[in-house]
Amino acid sequence: MLRAKHASGDKKDIVLVPSPSEDPDDPLNWSAKRKLVSTASICVYTFALGIASAAIYSVLVPIEEDTSLTLNDLNAGTGYMFLMFGWGCLLWQPLALQYGKRPVYLISILATTAIMIWVPYTKTNGQWIASKLLQGFFGAPIESLCEISVTDVYFTHERGSYMALYGFFLGGSSFLAPILAGFINQGQGWKWVLYWCAILCAVGSVFLFFFMEETNYHRKILPNNEGMSSTIIGSPPGNAEKKIGVECRTPDIYKKKSYLDKLRLFNKQELRHPNRMKGMILRPLIFLSFPVISYAGFSYGSNLVWFNVLNGTASLVLSKEPYEFSSSTVGLAYISPLIGVTLGSLYTGRVGDWLVLKLARRNGGIMESEYRLWLFGLSVFLIPGGLTLWGVGAAHSIQWFGLVFAMGVIGFTNIVGLQLSVSYCIDSYRELCGEAIVTVILIRNTMSFAIGYGITPWVTQMGLQNAFIVAAFASLAQVLTVFFFLRYGHRMRQASASKYRHYTEEMMAAGLVH
Secondary structure: OEEOOEOOHHHOOOEOOOOOOOOOOOHHHOOHHHHHHHHHHHHHHHHHHHHHHHHHHHHHHHHHHHOOOOHHHHHHHHHHHHHHHHHOHHHHHHHHHHHOHHHHHHHHHHHHHHHHHHHHHOOOHHHHHHHHHHHHHHHOHHHHHHHHHHHHHOOHHHHHHHHHHHHHHHHHHHHHHHHHHHHHHHHHOHHHHHHHHHHHHHHHHHHHHHHOOOOOOOOOEOOOOOOOOOEEOOOOHHHOEEOOOOEOOOOOOOOOOOHHHHHOOOOHHHHHOOOOHHHHHHHHHHHHHOHHHHHHHHHHHHHHHHHHHHHHHHHHHHOOOOOOOOHHHHHHHOHHHHHHHHHHHHHHHHHHHHHHHHHHHHOOOEEOHHHHHHHHHOHHHHHHHHHHHHHHHHHOOOOHHHHHHHHHHHHHHHHHHHHHHHHHHHHHOHHHHHHHHHHHHHHHHHHHHHHHHHHHHHHHHHOHHHHHHHHHHHHHHHHHOHHHHHHHHHHHHHHOHHHHHHHHHHHHHOOOOO
16 A cells, blocks of 8 residues: 655645655656756757748748649658658657657757758759658657656646647647748748758757756556556545555665756666667557557547648648738738647646546546546537638638638647647556557557648549538547547446556566656
8 A cells, every 4th residue: 555645735635646756856856947947848849840840831832833842742741751750759769768868859859950951952852752751750759759758747637737838839839830931931032941940950959958857767656456547636635545556665865966967868777777679669559459549549640630631721722812822921821720729728738637627526536537538529519610611711712811710720629639639548558658659649640641642632633612521521520439438438448457557567677667
């Protein structure tokens, strides 16, 4: 039996999950300032790579006019980039869990800096595809590692807000980039859009080197008897003694890290662990057999698909008659989805955490992973509505504000899908989340690749109206699947308890449960 620790202040009835150690360098024990610097580092990394990955969306037409690349070539390259954003995680995530997250972040942002300098010099479709494949491969940690860095530092009851903050910078950068790119193109040309991305990444790499700490921390905790991650919160302090896991503690003698220790790229302790890369590369593929993990990937991927459909057609629609927006004005249209991302982050973060605590207290102190899924209720109406307004509206040349409003709606639903899908996976299988999130991203980005590769011929052959009516009905069918998991998700997690326990013990034996 373990006497669990509780939160302080007006949340004393909340049990801290995971249970922190006594080590002051345990990320869960960091001071508020130290956690803030860690979170800021994640946001800087996410913002820099997010800008670099999305900057070309409002300048696709100028690139097409100035090079031998067609719009289909450009969109196909973006599809390959997203494909590698997913499959690259199979290498980077194991490396980060085995040897440390800090060196992986630094390699990723430095490599992206170099690629952004190279891209303006690509002349052929082969060179363009190669640059996008490399950008996706080296940028892959943005997709799966940042979420795990958040869970390293924050407890379950506060994770939603900080996951939403990460989602805000991920989604926000994707929508802010075209705004900035439009003006840069107008004043300096499209090549400088990419040069400024390189400058941003270079500055970000300096910030990360001096301020980003390693968050890998090895705590040996056995999974609970149920083999599920339904966490115990809302219990009064007087009844805090709950069987939430058995923590194996070392003697309470700790040497606090100096600033120079924090700057080291590799920790000697990490290097002493046996190499477990093979298992970590294969397990994300095995985790496809977990229904909850596969659903999280499908849900995340579906929401990203609609974001890619919007990005793949925005420049095409707004730069042609009757709108004839300049590249800078197309960029300004992305203010709308940026506002949507902001509202979506507040909705899934602050409202989400409040809803989870409310439902947990009503459920006798037990938090179920499915609680956050109720927030998908708005998406049932907003995703089909936004897609219909965009596609049918553009086909009938409605007033430009209607299209811009539709962009905001899709921006809102995109960030909701991101945060809720990732949180569902992490809350369900906390000890496996470092590798399970790779499975989610593999599914998500494979779906994104398919739509990025086919969006231009799809819209061209079917026409905007028919293509987006099909998209609206497909999105409705997709989002309605949430009710199946609200009803049966708990049973599915129970059915996977033995497999969950097996893989948790396997990872713990390898020293990979952080």
